[in-house]
Amino acid sequence: MTTSPKMNVLLVAPILGGGVEAALEVLIRGLESRGIQCGVHATSGASERLEKHCSLGVHLGASRPVVVDLLRGRYDLVHATSLCVQSPTMARLLRWAHALVPTVCTSHGSVEIDVSSVPFDAFTGVSSSAAAALLLPPGETVHVVLSGPDTEHCQPGPASPSARPRLLWVGRTLDSDWQSKDVHGLLYLVAEGGLRGFDVILLDAEDRREALGLSDWLAGRVDYRAGRYSKAEMAALYRETAASGGALLSTSRDEGLPMVMLEAWACGCPVIVPRRAGFDLVQDGVNGLVFERSESFAGIRRCLDALRDPEMRARIVAQGLATIAGTCNPTAMVSGYEQVYRRLLAEGRRSRLRAAWRDVLALPGELLRAIPHARWAGWAVSKRCSAIRPFARPRGAEPSPRRSASEIKPEG
DSSP states (O other): OOOOEEEEEEOSSEOOHHHHHHHHHHHHHHHTTEEEEEEEEEEEOOOOHHHHHHHTTTSOOHHHHHHHHHHOOOOOEEEGGGGGGSSSHHHHHHHHHHHHHEEEEEESSSSOOTTTTOSSEEESSSHHHHHHTEEETTTOOOEEEOOOOOOTTOOOOOOOSSSSSSEEEESSSSSSHHHHHHHHHHHHHHHHTTTSEEEEEESSSSSSHHHTTTTTTTTSSSSSEEEEOOOOHHHHHHHHHTTTTTEEEEEOEEEEEEEHHHHHHTTTTOOESSSTTTTOOOBBBBEEEEEOOGTTTTTHHHHHHTTTOOHHHHHHHHHHHHHHTTTTTHHHHHHHHHHHHHHHHHHHTTTTHHHHHHHHHHHHHHHHHHHHSSOOOOEEOOOOSSOEEEOOOOOOOOOOOOOGGGGGOOOO
């Protein structure tokens, strides 16, 4: 029986949070179960969710310690999200990494991003839309590795039905991507009474109640919940939403492959999504309900009417589960990235440069071992006089015998 060679992988993202963090958690747990040790580096975010899975730990903040780890040969490969290229600090780190180990760039979004300024050995996208968003150097191609949800927590199960059907919205309402999430569309529907028959639950990453007007003009009309939820808590919400006769609703303008949609599918919760990039896997009336943004909000109302049809509802729930079991299987996602990693390592990208660099790092130690009894070359200049004096010699080394003045021969 042959075993795969050991591998240490560094996963890099600008911020830990949201769908990227959820995808990393699934990937890391899967890789670690296969003997591939993982470490994570990000400039900011929360580390507790990933730290418990990473055998090489999570480093938040400055990149300098990570560069040192790379120079010391701690990692065999670096895998970064495409947004890292937009950060000068992250871009410098990735250029260092590329000189030492194979590097992989993955796109998690459908907004175009030019990654040609930083060299990579392989490019991947979490969906066809995400892959198409990468502006690559000439001659490079992108491999699609579909994301998969955490099926250990996200799976169908019992839940108590509520008095009214629920509409669940999950995301970050006010951020740099505020316009792309379009939560104001959902709030407009609430304000004009278009969702009167539903309990609307809005899960926000941070408390933006005041900015969204939920404490005054929409007070009491939205069940607003802010903060980070565990996977078990999210799975319970998806199941409760499904049991109520409701659905997960997305108003996003641009996505890569939204993890909340995959998690809802895995829990047997119907999804209602716009016909936009990143939602390519959703087929209207088959594994979900799709509305056109050009229909104003009439399309969402049509989807809500279709949701009440028991036959339609049963079909989209069953096909959503089938999509997770087949196309978006988390095991397939882990295998896809592992194949990319092992292919790059087998090709020996920059192995000669890595070997040369490790030889340079090893040289001082080799010299010291070769001359264990030599006098140390370190000398310090005294601040009180101009004399040069040696400082501590190595432990175990014998001092040179003192010579008298008469034994010292003048040079020349």
